[in-house]
Amino acid sequence: xxxxxxLDSQVPVFEEAxxxxxxxxxxxxxxxxxxxxxxxxxxxxxxxxxxxxxxxxKGINGFEAEFNKSQTSFHLRKPSVHISDTAxxxxxxxxxxxxxxxxxxxxxxTIIP
Amino acid sequence: xxxxxxxxxxxxxxTGQSMTLQCAQDMNHEYMSWYRQDPGMGLRLIHYxxxxxxxxxxxxxxxxxxxxxxxxxxxxxxxxxxxSQTSVYFCASSPSSYNSPLHFGNGTRxxxx
Numbered sequence: 001x002x003x004x005x006x007l008d009s010q011v012p013v014f015e016e017a018x019x020x021x022x023x024x025x026x027x028x029x030x031x032x033x034x035x036x037x038x039x040x041x042x043x044x045x046x047x048x049x050x051x052x053x054x055x056x057x058k059g060i061n062g063f064e065a066e067f068n069k070s071q072t073s074f075h076l077r078k079p080s081v082h083i084s085d086t087a088x089x090x091x092x093x094x095x096x097x098x099x100x101x102x103x104x105x106x107x108x109x110t111i112i113p
Numbered sequence: 114x115x116x117x118x119x120x121x122x123x124x125x126x127x128t129g130q131s132m133t134l135q136c137a138q139d140m141n142h143e144y145m146s147w148y149r150q151d152p153g154m155g156l157r158l159i160h161y162x163x164x165x166x167x168x169x170x171x172x173x174x175x176x177x178x179x180x181x182x183x184x185x186x187x188x189x190x191x192x193x194x195x196x197s198q199t200s201v202y203f204c205a206s207s208p209s210s211y212n213s214p215l216h217f218g219n220g221t222r223x224x225x226x
């Protein structure tokens with residue numbers, strides 16, 4: 001069965017500093033991987049996705065993630081964060097052929113001015 | 114284009130009461146799903162549907178019923194509300210199942226006293 005681990009529940013970062021949000025997954029088959037963002041009092045929006053092909057995936061708002069099959073990871077990175085990036089970020093995984101998307105517990109990113 | 118619309122935005126129930134959370138999408142998406150979001154637990158899948166007339170259970174289906182009589186609507190019914198069902202509920206849809214990004218509604222905040 002698929003599962004997702006986001007080890008960091010909260011990450012504080014100074015404005016304009018780089019950030020990495022960690023995501024590890026577990027699955028016995030090939031997977032699809034996603035990062036979603038939730039701004040306060042809103043639903044989730046897709047940041048980026050990995051379905052196949054290049055392991056470096058670029059998303060919206062300057063975010064990118066790298067799929068590492070050997071380490072079963074899909075970490076999210078941004079080289080320089082802004083106040084507007086304050087939000088909760090969720091990693092999600094789906095086994096190929098499985099109709100269910102499993103979310104991690106989320107990482108709250110706080111930007112310090 | 115309204116996207117995914119959830120009603121109501123807020124609801125307070127007494128233990129034992131029943132109610133239906135409404136979800137409608139106008140994007141002609143085949144796949145629809147319900148999640149609940151609880152602090153520290155991320156999003157957990159309650160029920161999902163891959164098309165009209167087809168529903169299946171997710172990770173936490175107990176105490177909830179769904180039906181999918183049309184492509185557009187996917188209501189979630191609480192049969193006999195319990196305090197453990199206090200949560201924020203999100204409906205989401207996508208063109209197909211697991212490898213398409215989900216479009217989320219803005220959520221329903223439910224409190225059961």
